[in-house]
Amino acid sequence: MLKYKLYQDNRSNAQHKGNWYAHMNLDGTMDLDELAAHMSDHGTPYSKGVICGVLNDMVGCIKELVLEGNAVKLDNLAIFSVGIESKPANTKEEFNARTHITGYKLRARATGGSINARLSQLASINQMGEYSHDEAETAENSQDANNGE
Template sequence: MIRYKKYQMTGEKSPLKGLWYARPLIEDTFDTERLAKHMANHNTPYSEGLIKGVLTDMISCTKELILDGKNVKLDDLAIFSVGIVSRKGAASAADFTLADNVKGLKLRARATGELSNAQINLEGQLKEAYKYNVDGSEPGSENKPGGDGGEEENPLG
């Protein structure tokens, strides 16, 4: 069950300002150690330590490959790759420079196999985390943009 909360866009220049959207409520984050412990509890013959070691090596190798311009596909999970964040377009190839036209790099993860967006839409279920008070009073800072500690993003994709 994926719990969500309602939030209102507030960006002054955003065409979405004042509109309400849903944001997933993330209640916990599993680091490598907790993931290894969770996996070890799934009737596996492998110890938590061995699983953690394999995961640690996988993470290290994934970083190395991505930074070398390769994609890394973890079947039925995601394809990890590097993306380029553009600052602005150049009028011609001759006018293009990294300093003027590229803002930076970002990590991309695209769902693949049985964890496709279509499959998540079929199997995922949403439940409101708490009722929003329509009279304007807020049950907590969770309703304010960024109340979950994350940065504001385009709710339309």
């Protein structure tokens, strides 16, 4: 069950200032060890330790492969790749990778059974209430940071 809270966008520069939006309310974050424990509880013959080892190796390999310029597809989950952030150069000749490439991002694009349309069919959702003032400020700061990307 997905849970959300309502918040009002009160940012001074908001296009829809005063409007209300849903914001996900996460129950927590599971690390690889907890994921391995969860997986081992699903009737698999593999222990939590074996699963955790495989997952840790998978993470390392995905990092290695995307940093080599590959996209890595985990069927029905996501395609992982690296994206580039850059600032403009006036001409092609002026472009210099050392000064114009400003950063890199790990991208994950939904695929297969995880595409947005399919998630919309599978998701069930429940309202948890409204954000408190502190939560609304955190959401506002998060939106401001995301809009700056």
